[in-house]
Amino acid sequence: MHELMATQAVLDAATARARAARGESARLREVQLELGSLSGLTEDSIRFYWEMLTPGTSAEGCALAVSIVPGRVRCRSCGRDEPATESIAICPVCGSFDAAIAGGGDVAIVGLATDGGPETHAPPIPVVVLPHGHEHPDPIASGRAGGAPGEVPIGRP
Numbered sequence: 561m562h563e564l565m566a567t568q569a570v571l572d573a574a575t576a577r578a579r580a581a582r583g584e585s586a587r588l589r590e591v592q593l594e595l596g597s598l599s600g601l602t603e604d605s606i607r608f609y610w611e612m613l614t615p616g617t618s619a620e621g622c623a624l625a626v627s628i629v630p631g632r633v634r635c636r637s638c639g640r641d642e643p644a645t646e647s648i649a650i651c652p653v654c655g656s657f658d659a660a661i662a663g664g665g666d667v668a669i670v671g672l673a674t675d676g677g678p679e680t681h682a683p684p685i686p687v688v689v690l691p692h693g694h695e696h697p698d699p700i701a702s703g704r705a706g707g708a709p710g711e712v713p714i715g716r717p
């Protein structure tokens with residue numbers, strides 16, 4: 561159901577933007593989506609739920625243009641910035657866990673068009689996507705970032 565909720569969030573955000581720009585009666589004609597390959601969502605599932613959710617709404621018949629943003633991981637141990645195919649922040653070069661997703665983790669609406677025309681100056685709208693299973697800090701992950709357990713980081717207020 562993760563994909564369903566994310567697709568609903570895309571639809572809600574696009575509808576809100578269209579109404580803010582063109583009024584309550586605005587109809588969505590096209591939504592351009594940037595889909596990170598590490599977001600946990602696939603183009604197929606978003607399209608599937610889009611077709612399920614949009615009939616009867618102001619986005620009925622709205623085209624969905626999806627561009628895939630490749631995943632990248634940046635490593636703080638060896639300094640490399642590498643393509644990544646899995647949404648786990650482990651350096652593919654040195655294997656360090658001290659790495660972070662540097663791209664492809666997000667979903668954003670980067671453009672949309674209504675029956676009034678394209679909304680060309682709209683800034684990207686990030687769509688909040690919770691990575692599945694990572695809502696709570698992993699005790700192993702939080703302990704491996706350096707420092708002894710219970711150590712208070714210096715410089716923290």
Ligand SMILES: [Zn+2]
Nearest residue numbers: 635638651654
């Ligand atoms: Zn590394």
